[in-house]
Amino acid sequence: MGACCKNSLVKKNVIHAIQIIPSNEKDDEPLPTKNSDRGKNDSFLFFGTKLPRPRSSSNLVEPTIPESENRRGSFSGPLSRKSSFTKIPKTPEDLKIIHSALEKHFIFSNLTETQIEAITNEMQYFVYPMQKIVFEQGSTGDNFFIIAKGKVEVVINLKVAAVLNVGDSFGEVALLHDTPRTATIITLHETVLWGLDRITFRKILQNMNVQKFSENLVFIDNVQMFKTLTKRQKESLANAMTLETYKSGHRIIREGDTGDFMFIIKEGSVIVTKNGIEVRKLIKNDYFGEQALLHNNLRTATVTALEKVICISISNDGLHATLGRHLQEIIHINTQRMAIDEDPLLKHLTYTQINNFIIKTKITSLKRGHTIKYAGCELDFIIIVLRGCIGTKTQKFKNLEIFCLQQVLTGGKILMENLVVYEDCDIAEISRKTFEESIGGRVNEVLERNDILKVIREIPVFIAVDVRTLERVVKMLSVVRYRNKEVIFIENQPGDSFFIVKLGNVEILKNGAIVRTVGKNDYFGERSMMFNAARSATVRAVGDVECWTLTQTQFTTIFSEQMKTVLLERIDLQDDKIEIRDLYCVKLIFQGRISNYFLCINRTNNKFYVIKTMQKSKIINFKMIDNVMMQKKIHAQMNNGMIGKLIKTFKDSQRLSMLMEYVPGVDFTEALKSLKKVAELDARFYAGCLVLILEYLHDHDIIYRDLNLKKILIDRSGYPKLIDFSCAKCIQGRTYTLVGTPHYIAPEVITGNGYNFTADYWSLGVTLYKIMYGILPFGNSQTEPLSIYQDIINQRLMFPLSVDPLSKSRDFISSLLNKNYAQRGNMEKIKSHPWFVGLNWDFLSTKQIKGPFMPVIIDYTSDAKKALMEYKEIIDEMPKYENQEGFYIPRFNVNNKWDADF
Incomplete structure (x- = not known):
């Protein structure tokens, strides 16, 4: 509960936050306050303050004025810890009261002993005289309190709801965010409190977890078999690891037992024995039990703690749940990817193409001295060396090398020698036929298509289409050739094909006059392909020309009519020449504490848009600068048919505005x-x-x-x-x-x-x-x-x-x-x-599956006509819905160029 924590909880009316929004995306900043009035004539008195622990009651003095926790102007306690505050030593009785109070609450229930100790150490000492308000209902605050001495009453809507005694706590919701206080707390006697503010609480947890996470990553990096994991896989693994502590003499694993856990030593040392005989000792950064993750073998040795040992551990099941595959499979896949990244030819394949053939390779482990009888066989298989060394008498291939790739891809070559295993090795093998089926054809042809893919991704009609779908488009392209002066198509005639210039140049003519000349990787004809529209110009070859082409029939096999409409809309949304003076306000859609949303119409093309406006002073006063700039940065990157599009941003001296796609729907x-x-x-x-x-x-x-x-x-x-x-x-x-x-x-x-x-x-x-x-x-x-x-x-x-x-x-x-x-x-x-x-x-x-529910779309045509007739320009309408107090001078000093990148 936001006001108190006690065995019998009091039912009360609650002012609650529907949504919690960050004030500053730096993780060391607090969440924003709501309806804050701080900074406006704070000329009232405060009685709760931080004091050194008194030796006797005669040491109590009239408290000084602390920073207010109350944002409405009533008596209040302090907001947060002052940097000059001197920590007060805690007696055993203090520690008992604090620990007992923390154990009662779920916020602290999953914390480690070390975290609890750090929190306890940071709790501060407060003294309130009798009949003073600690905080008031409806105010926002940062502090959680535990009663060390005295009593307080909980008042909700002017009625006493409960009385709290020594060991009880209140205000715990403030440790999470700044939801308004749900009750007023008043001291019944002189009261001593232990307090903790939100910034300190979150910082303690963050610092300790950052350290733990970083340490786990370091340990993972030191384990050889994890070397091939990607950064994100290592981070996932670090998250999944648990901390285990063992006393001296404890047998961590036993020889002959089934094994499911691997251990990395963080502190201490262990002894490894086989049949009771010492094999070796292991210390910090060493690891054991890894075979359980690789082969699910029985334990081959006993490991015993020589002293207190702290390990981080991961189970096979936990690793599989975290990474989606078993470790050995992940290692093999990642090693193949590393080998491909090193190869000058295969590294140009797409992620999907690489993945398609990797999952079809066969992994084989071979012992040194083994011979593979390939002499006299056609070289039609690709071998990737994952570990060890393999080759012929004249040529050897080691870790991450690919055996005779060029000869294999050329085809027709006969291998004259057997393959010899020079070092224990793991190899990934795939036939040339399966390889080419997996990537979609012969390598040179596939790589050429990949180059086309890069071009297509930049074409407005395809910019919001996912890569897998674009790869299907590329596979359908065919090559057509034209001689010098040959006409590719004629203005005003029907057409159904789209072209990308592969080699040479073409002229674009309108009414017989050359408008421009385009060359390699330029494109034309996309609207005729999509909508069977008449050609808007004549196109003629300049010299010999080769083009890739896609017909309307081919296009339709990939994109439904519904998706074609979406693509056309996405093209229109690429128009960033819209001026704010062209936007007229149709209606206010939503009014928030910082931002307002309006439906508007562009008078130049009669298209609807949504514009979000934010007052600069509110952004500053609510400490939302980083959040707003991050929001704009992220939204501007989005090009996906299932994500609303940010089209353009505007700004003036008073506000920032974001022009967004209007999505008719519910x-x-x-x-x-x-x-x-x-x-x-x-x-x-x-x-x-x-x-x-x-x-x-x-x-x-x-x-x-x-x-x-x-x-x-x-x-x-x-x-x-x-x-x-x-x-x-x-x-x-x-x-x-x-x-x-x-x-x-x-x-x-x-x-x-x-x-x-x-x-x-x-x-x-x-x-x-x-x-x-x-x-x-x-x-x-x-x-x-x-x-x-x-x-x-x-x-x-x-x-x-x-x-x-x-x-x-x-x-x-x-x-x-x-x-x-x-x-x-x-x-x-x-x-x-x-x-x-x-x-x-x-x-x-590609939206080729019919949606289950089609919403009824509200028609705003008449509202739009009225807005245009009444000249309701959005720049004139925005101030009518804004809190003009928001234009007061900002209460915090900020860099005046903070919105330069908006």
Whole structure:
């Protein structure tokens, strides 16, 4: 509860936050306050303050005025720790009271002894006289308190709700964010409190977890068999590792037992014995038990602690759940990728092409001296040396080298010698035929198509299309040749083909006059291909010319009519020549504390847009500068048909504005009301779309952090579309800010121990649960954030009785709502879940699957005409909906060029 923590909780009216938005995306900053009045005539008195511990009551003096925690102007306690504050030693009785109070609350329940000790050490000493207000209902604050002496009463809506005594605590919600206080706290006697502020609390957890995470990464880097893991795989592994402590003499593993765990020594030393005979000693950074992860063998030795030993450990099952595959398989795949990256030819294949043939290679382990009898056989197989050395008498191939690749690809060469294994080795082998089938043809042809792919990705009509679909487009291209002065097509005649210049130059003519000349990698004819439109110009070859071409028939086999419409809309959205003076206000869509959203129409093309406006002074006063700049940076990168498009930004002396795509449709909550009950196949459709969206974001190192039904629109085609990037963030590794919508926040986000992309998987799980069952999995009946968080942390995942325990959808949601974030897996594991068997991801990404629900679209045509007739220019309408107090001088000093990149 936000006001108190006691055995019998008091039911009360709650002012709660629907959404928590970060004030500053630096993880060491607090969350923003709401309706803050700080800085406006703070001329009132304060009585609660920080004092040195008195030796006797006669040492108490009238307190000085501290920084206010209350933002309304009433008596209040301090906001946060002053840098000059002297820590007060705590007696054994103090420690007992503090530890007992912390044990009662879920916020501290999952913390380690070391973290509890650090928090206890940072708690500060406060003294309040009798009948003084510690904080007031409705105010916002940063401090959590434990009563060390005295009593306080809890007053809610002017009525006494409870009396708290020594050992009780209150204000704990302030450690998470600045939700308004749900009660007023008044001292009944002279009262001594131990207090902890939010910044200190979050910083302690962040610093300790950053150190732990970094140490785990260092240990992982020192393990030879993890060398081939990617950075993201190593980070996932570091997250999944647990800390184990063993006393001197403890047998950590026993010879002959089945093994499932690998250990890395963090502190201390161990002895390794076989049949009771010492083999070796291991110390810090050494590891043992790795064969359990590689081969699932029985333990080949006993390992005993020689002193107190601290290890980090990972199980085979845990690793598989984290990385989606078994370790040996991951090592082989990654080693093949490393070899391919080193090869001057194969490194130009796409990620998909490489993956397609890697999964078809056969892995073989060979002992030194072994002979492979290939003499007299055609050299039609590719061998990648993963470990060791293999070759002929005249030529040897070592780690990460590929055996005779050029000769294999050329074909027809006979191998004159057998292959000899010079060192124990692992090899990956694939036939030339299978290799070429996997990548889509002969290497030189495939690489040429890859060059075309780079060109196509920059063409506006294809800019929002995913790579897999573009690869299908490229495969359909054919080459046509033209001689000098040969006409490719004629102005005003019908056409159905699209062209990219491969070699040479072509002239573009209108009414017989040359308009321009285009060359290699330029393109023309895309609108005729898409819409069977008449040619808008004549095109003629200049010298010998070769072009790649795609016909309308071929295009239609890949893109449905629905997707063609989407592509055309995306082309229109590339227009960044729109001026703010051309925008007229149709209506106010949403009014927030910092931003307003308007539906507007462009008078030059009669197209609708949404414009989001933000007052600069509010951005500064709410400490939202970093957040707003991050939001703009991320949204500007987005080019995906299932993500709302940011078209252009504007700014003036008073505000920042973002012009965005208008998405006719309804938010998902409204769609659910119309659907009433969502069939499982329909839920799978929505799940698949959201997975594709998250995959796109995560591939760009972006964590969304606020996936919920309100952030998803169902567009006119029935497909979900993600809007609003106010909580998104670019990350490398982990982040620590508490941000999101309470019911959808992952446990690790609440506890402050750091989180990564898997927090989005949790939010996806909550969203799907709500879609399928109509209720929320945690805190469904709760409205107060603290109660919701408590349910998320403590409550076991339950499903309605009507749900089949063996259903694949239930299993999928359960995997996403695993409270151990390391066990949620990765995107590869998610997409390969049995629930998605039969779902065509390519068809889904190109919108060739019909959406389950088509929303009724509101027609704003008459409103738009009225706006144009009344000359309701958006720049004149915006101030009417703004809090003019927001234009007061900002209360914080900032760099006056902070919005230079907006």
